[in-house]
Amino acid sequence: MSWIFFTFLAxxxxxxxNAFxxxxxxxxxxTGVTLARFLWASPLALLYLVTLYLVEPIELPKATFHSAFFIVGAAVMQIVATALMVVLFKQKNFAIGAGLAKSEAPVSAFLGVLFFGTSLTLLGWLGVLIGGVAVLILSTPQGIKSLSAKTALLGLACSTAFALTSxxxxxxxxxxxxxxxxxxxxxxxxVISLQTLMLVSYLLVKDRATLIAMFRKPKLVVMTSIASCIGSFGWFSAMSLQAVPYVKTLGQVEVFFTMLISFFWIKEKVKRKDIAALILVAIAAILVMWH
Structure with a gap:
């Protein structure tokens, strides 16, 4: 059951x-906001890796085409997903952007079953679908008609990119x-090192002003990187132990944390509709934990 702890941490x-x-x-x-996610995370990830080998020395991994493909693919796709999420933040308020991005759970379930040999129990599927409904409610505070086609497509693209990454x-x-x-x-x-290398190289060539601007806001950038590294540690650990759809459905408890942050830190109001969605998220989480 370790995957549950890692998922809650993530x-x-x-x-x-997301708030940062x-x-x-x-x-x-x-690009700058996307890089902030990775910039200072690599040293933390290296420290964690070295500590593991000091505590329990084992053999080094053997590079294969398959592992290289998945690592490079995940690194690139997570950059794309993060960039799309930042664009979502600019479309709607923080909670809606995060809500749309969280629809990756049902997307990862369908993609996993179709292309990755993932199998879900009946309770698992029920949990994934209920979680998907909760995300839809969160993403449409004024009703489904209030969601523009552009925002809906951005949300679908973002969640698909995150699902493929996972x-x-x-x-x-x-x-x-x-x-x-x-x-x-x-x-x-x-993954984090490759992402940092790609984004820093791009900005050095195309947009040095953004790199300079990032070092003018070091505190917020460092906080973003630390939160990202801890989150990635949780996700990567959980997904090494359990199927992605289960992890991502339970991970929708992030909605609860997001609401608290939105209310207390960003000063956005939480509506009754959001509370109903939160109850559905809780039901979905219980179903995937006891599948």
């Missing part, structure tokens, strides 16, 4: 990371043929 950390990125999106462009991360972890938690730690370090 959801809590990710809700804070929402603040950064008001002063930085999409599925590829699990495949990468399994392909290394190492025991847990070493497998998850290697994927965490390699």
């Amino acid at each position: 959801a809590f950390s990710q809700s804070w990371r 990125q929402s603040r950064l999106s008001k002063t930085l462009n999409v 599925l590829w991360i699990r495949e990468a972890s399994l392909s290394l043929h190492l025991p847990f938690p070493h497998s998850a730690a290697w994927v965490l370090f390699l």
Whole structure:
């Protein structure tokens, strides 16, 4: 049941990371906000990996085409997903943007079953679908008609990119043929390092002004990276132990943390409709925990 602990840790950390990125999106462009997620996370991921090997030395992973494909694919797709989420923050308020991005659970279930050999129990499917309904309620505070086609498509693209990221991360972890938690730690370090290298290289060539602007807001950027690294540690660990749809459905408890942050830190109001959605998220979480 360790995956449950790691999922709760990931959801809590990710809700804070989203809040920090929402603040950064008001002063930085999409690429800068996306890089803030990874910039200072690599050293933390390396420290965690080294500590694991000092405590329990095991063999190093053997590079294969499959593991390289999944690691590179996950790194690129997570950048795309994060950039789309930042664009969502600019479309609607923070809670709606985060809500749309969280529809990755049902998407990962369908993609997992179709292409990755994932199998879900009846209770599991019920939990995933109820969680999907909860996300739909959160994403449409004024009713389904209030959701523009552009925002809906952005939300679907974002959740699909996040779902593919999660599925590829699990495949990468399994392909290394190492025991847990070493497998998850290697994927965490390699993915984050590759993402940092790609984004920093791009900004050095195309947009140095954004890099300079990021160092003018070091506190918020560092907080974003730390929250992101802890969140990724939780997600990568949970997805190494359990099927992605279950992890992502339970991870929708992030909605609860997001509401608290929205209310107390960002000063956005929480509506009755959101409370109803939260109850559905709780039901979905119970179903996937006891599937």
